[in-house]
């Protein structure tokens with residue numbers, strides 16, 4: 220576990236698989252608490268003036284990871300709700316930076332549930348090897364999310380509102 224300062228505790232950083240609800244939950248949590256909201260995918264899209272799927276299509280997976288890590292490390296807003304992209308877990312530097320901005324909360328959602336939330340991971344723009352399944356991706360990323368998470372929410376059976384409520388309870392927000 221990393222990042223344990225007073226400043227860090229005032230913010231919330233959501234991590235987890237694509238489709239786990241980071242953007243949805245982050246927006247709701249921000250509305251309910253009044254904490255500012257930042258979605259790192261939106262930050263990248265604004266900075267690059269392109270949609271994420273387009274950026275991913277024009278770079279190697281490693282290239283996209285470097286772009287994502289650089290944008291994430293440029294964030295200075297401690298005390299916000301930050302929804303990350305699912306692939307941020309590949310950058311130790313980015314994760315260490317995020318740990319200085321807020322408590323890292325992992326929305327853990329089973330691959331069977333994720334599959335129901337979006338039909339085509341390639342349309343959505345996810346860093347996944349051709350031929351791999353969401354379940355493969357889930358199992359390969361699991362140890363990374365686990366390593367960085369300070370709080371884990373078993374979000375598979377929960378609505379977005381219930382996830383927000385659990386986060387608020389656990390962090391006394």
Ligand SMILES: Nc1ncnc2c1ncn2[C@@H]1O[C@H](COP(=O)(O)OP(=O)(O)O)[C@@H](O)[C@H]1O
Nearest residue numbers: 236237238239240241242243244336377378379
């Ligand atoms: N707890 C939930 N239960 C059911 N559907 C959800 C939940 N959270 C998010 N969704 C839906 O799943 C999809 C992906 O959510 P999103 O917030 O974009 O995930 P992420 O940012 O983690 O990729 C959206 O269509 C959203 O409405």
Ligand SMILES: O=C(O)C1=C[C@@H](OP(=O)(O)O)[C@@H](O)[C@H](O)C1
Nearest residue numbers: 237238271304305306344345346
């Ligand atoms: O997990 C991934 O490989 C990705 C998830 C996306 O964000 P969401 O997790 O919000 O879908 C986005 O950052 C990028 O397209 C890659």
Ligand SMILES: [Mg+2]
Nearest residue numbers: 241242260303
């Ligand atoms: Mg998102």
